[in-house]
Amino acid sequence: MAIDSLDVKKKEVLPEDNALIEFQETLKEAVEILHYPEQVYEFLRKPMRFLEVSIPVRMDNGQTQIFQGFRAQHNDATGPTKGGIRFHPDVTADEVKALAGWMSLKCGVTDLPYGGAKGGIICDPRKMSQDELERLSRGYVRAVSQLVGPTKDIPAPDMYTNSQIMAWMLDEYDHIREFDSPGFITGKPITLGGSKGRETATSKGVLYTLQRVCELRKLELKDTRVIIQGFGNVGSYLAKYLYELGAKVIGIGDVLGALYDENGLDIPYLLENRDSFGIVSNRFDDAISNQELLEKECDILIPAAISGVINQHNADRIKCQIVIEAANGPTTKDALTILDERGILVVPDILANSGGVIVSYFEWCQNNQGFYWTETEVDTRLKEKMNTSFENVYHTAKKYGVNMKIAAYIEGIQKLAEASRLRGWLKY
Numbered sequence: 001m002a003i004d005s006l007d008v009k010k011k012e013v014l015p016e017d018n019a020l021i022e023f024q025e026t027l028k029e030a031v032e033i034l035h036y037p038e039q040v041y042e043f044l045r046k047p048m049r050f051l052e053v054s055i056p057v058r059m060d061n062g063q064t065q066i067f068q069g070f071r072a073q074h075n076d077a078t079g080p081t082k083g084g085i086r087f088h089p090d091v092t093a094d095e096v097k098a099l100a101g102w103m104s105l106k107c108g109v110t111d112l113p114y115g116g117a118k119g120g121i122i123c124d125p126r127k128m129s130q131d132e133l134e135r136l137s138r139g140y141v142r143a144v145s146q147l148v149g150p151t152k153d154i155p156a157p158d159m160y161t162n163s164q165i166m167a168w169m170l171d172e173y174d175h176i177r178e179f180d181s182p183g184f185i186t187g188k189p190i191t192l193g194g195s196k197g198r199e200t201a202t203s204k205g206v207l208y209t210l211q212r213v214c215e216l217r218k219l220e221l222k223d224t225r226v227i228i229q230g231f232g233n234v235g236s237y238l239a240k241y242l243y244e245l246g247a248k249v250i251g252i253g254d255v256l257g258a259l260y261d262e263n264g265l266d267i268p269y270l271l272e273n274r275d276s277f278g279i280v281s282n283r284f285d286d287a288i289s290n291q292e293l294l295e296k297e298c299d300i301l302i303p304a305a306i307s308g309v310i311n312q313h314n315a316d317r318i319k320c321q322i323v324i325e326a327a328n329g330p331t332t333k334d335a336l337t338i339l340d341e342r343g344i345l346v347v348p349d350i351l352a353n354s355g356g357v358i359v360s361y362f363e364w365c366q367n368n369q370g371f372y373w374t375e376t377e378v379d380t381r382l383k384e385k386m387n388t389s390f391e392n393v394y395h396t397a398k399k400y401g402v403n404m405k406i407a408a409y410i411e412g413i414q415k416l417a418e419a420s421r422l423r424g425w426l427k428y
């Protein structure tokens with residue numbers, strides 16, 4: 001069914017469209033702090049491979065529409081590449097390249113045996129029927145099938161993709177390869193070899209990070225005022241967990257607007273009334289804009305939607321103690337400088353949202369073993385990895401006297417650079 005009624009409004013907070021430059025500039029800073037030669041930066045600043053594809057899809061009206069898709073593989077020195085596939089009308093080639101680079105760093109920070117990758121298709125899934133989405137998903141796999149595979153490059157969900165889309169992609173891949181290979185893709189339905197706990201993994205990882213930060217800042221989670229932008233996979237589960245733990249979720253945002261109540265929102269009601277694309281604000285007359293939401297006073301602000309929303313235009317009006325980046329790249333470099341100067345702690349994406357890829361890794365391990373874990377096993381291991389990664393980044397920040405973003409890059413780069421040197425790709 002086409003969902004025309006949910007027409008995307010023009011974005012109220014214009015993201016800075018320079019994710020790749022953001023990635024490269026921060027990378028350069030971290031490489032210099034580590035006293036690595038320039039070639040390390042030159043090698044890591046772009047993906048090792050990038051494929052752009054055209055995907056013809058027969059639409060329900062009988063006409064064929066050509067969709068543009070991408071897959072970027074940033075670096076495979078440490079293992080096969082790994083990263084989600086985004087279906088979004090605004091996704092660009094450069095953004096996918098940046099997202100792939102961030103995936104490499106994320107896998108470095110969390111010590112996973114992967115390099116980074118990312119995929120994207122320019123489309124608006126809210127305006128497509130399930131049949132059209134299925135044909136698009138299968139078409140994408142056919143277009144990139146030479147490049148991906150369980151020991152080459154393993155996709156997963158990202159914005160506007162979900163376990164059903166992973167299931168179609170897996171089925172198409174199995175069809176092409178003529179054997180069952182559940183390890184080709186993660187974030188699958190549990191019946192098809194998905195892992196328990198993958199659906200909630202990113203939000204749980206953000207929660208564990210947030211709890212650790214609260215301990216350090218001596219903040220009681222109970223009654224802490226939290227604002228979350230994004231009410232999809234990551235934002236909605238996070239809101240649920242925080243609400244259950246007694247935090248006051250005073251604001252949430254989605255693509256069409258935002259809801260705010262200084263006394264705390266009724267999260268169970270919003271969860272029940274949101275649609276499958278994480279939209280709920282359109283059900284209320286008193287919705288505010290995303291811009292207003294981001295500038296409301298709170299203790300912890302959690303951008304969990306798109307990149308570049310905290311930028312040089314609004315960073316001096318952000319009124320919180322802590323920003324936890326659940327989205328990829330929500331804070332620009334300029335904004336980070338302003339927030340640093342204002343004493344606002346920013347916990348970086350490549351640490352905070354790594355729970356998703358961590359449990360994707362667990363899923364892949366389970367597929368390779370053919371032996372499946374309980375939810376408690378998954379969760380215990382996730383928490384352990386999140387906590388270890390947090391402590392490493394935190395201590396690196398102290399050691400080098402840098403913010404947590406640079407510290408996370410420093411943590412993320414080292415294994416990549418070392419593996420590239422050991423393979424003889426870089427001489428230093």
Ligand SMILES: NC(=O)C1=CN([C@@H]2O[C@H](COP(=O)(O)OP(=O)(O)OC[C@H]3O[C@@H](n4cnc5c(N)ncnc54)[C@H](O)[C@@H]3O)[C@@H](O)[C@H]2O)C=CC1
Pocket residue numbers: 011157158159160161202229230231232233234235253254255256277278279290304305306307326327328353354356357
């Ligand atoms: N799903 C996962 O496992 C992981 C997701 N992430 C990142 O977290 C973020 C959110 O991902 P998901 O929750 O999976 O996506 P989703 O598709 O489930 O939900 C996206 C949410 O963002 C909102 N949104 C979309 N465009 C917006 C805009 N222009 N302004 C304000 N809100 C907007 C949507 O309305 C929806 O509520 C993305 O940056 C993604 O890359 C990071 C790590 C893993």
Ligand SMILES: O=C(O)CCC(=O)C(=O)O
Pocket residue numbers: 082083084085103106154155156157158186187328353354356357358360361
């Ligand atoms: O689960 C994965 O493999 C990747 C998730 C992802 O795309 C991300 O962390 O940004």
